[in-house]
Amino acid sequence: LMRTIALINQKGGVGKTTTVANLSAALAARGRRVLAIDLDPQSHLTLHLGAEAGTATTGIYHVLTEGTALSAAAMKISETLWVVPSSIDLAGAEIELVSTVGREQLLADRLAAETLPFDYVLIDCPPSLGLLTLNALAAADEVIIPLQPHFLALQGFGKLLETVALVQRRINRKLRVFGVVLCMYESATRLAGEVTDDIEEFLRHGDSSTPWARAKLFETRIRRNVKLAECPSFGKTINAYAPQSNGAVDYEFLADEFLALHGDM
Amino acid sequence: LMRTIALINQKGGVGKTTTVANLSAALAARGRRVLAIDLDPQSHLTLHLGAEAGTATTGIYHVLTEGTALSAAAMKISETLWVVPSSIDLAGAEIELVSTVGREQLLADRLAAETLPFDYVLIDCPPSLGLLTLNALAAADEVIIPLQPHFLALQGFGKLLETVALVQRRINRKLRVFGVVLCMYESATRLAGEVTDDIEEFLRHGDSSTPWARAKLFETRIRRNVKLAECPSFGKTINAYAPQSNGAVDYEFLADEFLALHGDM
Ligand SMILES: Nc1ncnc2c1ncn2[C@@H]1O[C@H](COP(=O)(O)OP(=O)(O)OP(=O)(O)O)[C@@H](O)[C@H]1O
Ligand SMILES: Nc1ncnc2c1ncn2[C@@H]1O[C@H](COP(=O)(O)OP(=O)(O)OP(=O)(O)O)[C@@H](O)[C@H]1O
Numbered sequence: 188l189m190r191t192i193a194l195i196n197q198k199g200g201v202g203k204t205t206t207v208a209n210l211s212a213a214l215a216a217r218g219r220r221v222l223a224i225d226l227d228p229q230s231h232l233t234l235h236l237g238a239e240a241g242t243a244t245t246g247i248y249h250v251l252t253e254g255t256a257l258s259a260a261a262m263k264i265s266e267t268l269w270v271v272p273s274s275i276d277l278a279g280a281e282i283e284l285v286s287t288v289g290r291e292q293l294l295a296d297r298l299a300a301e302t303l304p305f306d307y308v309l310i311d312c313p314p315s316l317g318l319l320t321l322n323a324l325a326a327a328d329e330v331i332i333p334l335q336p337h338f339l340a341l342q343g344f345g346k347l348l349e350t351v352a353l354v355q356r357r358i359n360r361k362l363r364v365f366g367v368v369l370c371m372y373e374s375a376t377r378l379a380g381e382v383t384d385d386i387e388e389f390l391r392h393g394d395s396s397t398p399w400a401r402a403k404l405f406e407t408r409i410r411r412n413v414k415l416a417e418c419p420s421f422g423k424t425i426n427a428y429a430p431q432s433n434g435a436v437d438y439e440f441l442a443d444e445f446l447a448l449h450g451d452m
Numbered sequence: 453l454m455r456t457i458a459l460i461n462q463k464g465g466v467g468k469t470t471t472v473a474n475l476s477a478a479l480a481a482r483g484r485r486v487l488a489i490d491l492d493p494q495s496h497l498t499l500h501l502g503a504e505a506g507t508a509t510t511g512i513y514h515v516l517t518e519g520t521a522l523s524a525a526a527m528k529i530s531e532t533l534w535v536v537p538s539s540i541d542l543a544g545a546e547i548e549l550v551s552t553v554g555r556e557q558l559l560a561d562r563l564a565a566e567t568l569p570f571d572y573v574l575i576d577c578p579p580s581l582g583l584l585t586l587n588a589l590a591a592a593d594e595v596i597i598p599l600q601p602h603f604l605a606l607q608g609f610g611k612l613l614e615t616v617a618l619v620q621r622r623i624n625r626k627l628r629v630f631g632v633v634l635c636m637y638e639s640a641t642r643l644a645g646e647v648t649d650d651i652e653e654f655l656r657h658g659d660s661s662t663p664w665a666r667a668k669l670f671e672t673r674i675r676r677n678v679k680l681a682e683c684p685s686f687g688k689t690i691n692a693y694a695p696q697s698n699g700a701v702d703y704e705f706l707a708d709e710f711l712a713l714h715g716d717m
């Protein structure tokens with residue numbers, strides 16, 4: 188049974204793209220078949236995975252605005268990793284689709300339209316709660332929230348959960364918050380400890396009727412590691428670029444924890 | 453003569469809000485009268501400056517959608533520092549204003565409607581090139597681009613300049629790129645050096661007809677410093693929270709360099 192996961196956080200620069208790229212690669216290296224979808228007009232996931240993104244390429248823009256099949260837009264990265272690329276024309280989609288019927292469910296519609304040969308679909312979202320992110324939420328089975336343990340990044344957490352609850356109630360009953368993953372973690376700072384405590388406290392008291400009632404803080408923390416910021420410039424994921432680095436080790440552990448929590452070991 | 457400056461970068465988490473908050477505070481501490489405008493629905497600048505932002509407060513949303521005067525929406529932070537707060541309703545503005553005549557010039561119109569008693573207006577923008585950022589560009593005399601010296605952050609630089617050139621040609625003839633400021637700078641990493649070289653190289657070869665022809669890379673670099681990530685949680689700027697820290701020192705230098713380059717020493 189294919190699971191679709193949206194990685195969202197409207198706060199910018201918290202590790203969304205880095206987590207989709209490297210978690211996808213680590214899952215693929217473990218033999219799971221993974222489709223990564225780039226829903227950000229900046230195409231950073233596409234770049235990170237080394238897929239050429241030009242306006243001539245058929246990508247997620249065409250899937251959403253012309254009904255192109257996801258299988259027709261997917262590009263092969265390896266035997267077990269494919270990506271649906273983005274492009275800058277996606278930036279216009281929010282306005283272009285403003286009067287399209289069911290504009291929030293275009294991606295869900297394309298996912299339902301065919302049986303895809305993947306175990307996991309991971310969706311990278313832009314730093315906003317607009318139409319593109321809503322499409323990811325309407326299509327997803329679950330949400331993972333990458334979070335930098337900083338005060339400003341914590342501020343939008345409530346609004347993010349509110350948006351998930353709205354989509355779950357009105358559009359996508361199955362949607363659940365699966366977990367929060369701490370990124371760019373600097374254990375030497377007091378701030379990281381304080382923010383981590385805040386998140387754990389919040390998740391412990393979720394009332395059982397909310398879509399985040401069973402959400403967990405992943406035990407794996409992604410430490411700040413410059414190799415993670417270097418590897419996109421080579422179009423490589425961390426396991427190919429610097430397999431011994433903290434970044435690679437952390438995303439390997441995250442992949443193992445992710446699989447264990449999904450009962451897929 | 454009041455100068456209006458937009459701090460923009462569609463890449464998320466590169467230091468836009470931190471720079472508007474702390475540069476504004478440093479300029480205000482030097483006796484310049486500063487108005488900071490929060491154009492991000494996440495209201496991080498409002499939070500950072502310790503201004504309460506509730507939907508009951510009159511803020512930038514009302515300025516853009518109801519024609520409220522900027523002077524009526526400004527909140528006093530100190531004798532020389534005021535802020536026009538944001539709120540979450542701003543998130544709906546992009547769609548709400550889609551059929552408003554001159555929707556990109558609403559802020560410019562409000563700035564032109566009254567004489568404001570400020571030397572500098574600094575505008576914090578969300579991580580996108582949508583309607584809110586376009587309003588900042590249409591209203592501004594100049595643009596400052598905060599940039600984290602990472603590969604992904606560099607990718608959107610061309611698109612950012614393209615957008616500035618379009619606004620300059622079609623809406624706001626006076627618009628110029630004043631400079632690029634490197635944030636979260638980690639001099640021990642090779643990556644920072646490489647990205648810095650790329651930017652310097654690019655700015656050296658700008659053809660003289662572009663709005664960035666005379667843009668500079670600020671000599672002051674804002675080093676990564678955890679105190680800068682801590683101070684927003686107290687609603688304080690770095691000069692009030694940790695005046696001896698690297699963060700405070702760097703923003704003091706940036707303010708001095710900014711004033712010198714504006715011939716305002
Ligand atoms: N653990 C880490 N250690 C060091 N650098 C990191 C780490 N994770 C991500 N980065 C770098 O930090 C920056 C922000 O990460 P990333 O782009 O993945 O965040 P994002 O949430 O996708 O940003 P946006 O909101 O712009 O889409 C990038 O330059 C990335 O290379
Ligand atoms: N020089 C620095 N050293 C350490 N942390 C920093 C520094 N500058 C900013 N930060 C922290 O990094 C995070 C990103 O910075 P900030 O929020 O200012 O970026 P932004 O570009 O405004 O993000 P967004 O795109 O979400 O609006 C924040 O948590 C901030 O506190």
Ligand SMILES: [Mg+2]
Nearest residue numbers: 203204227231
């Ligand atoms: Mg991203």
Ligand SMILES: [Mg+2]
Nearest residue numbers: 468469492496
């Ligand atoms: Mg910001």
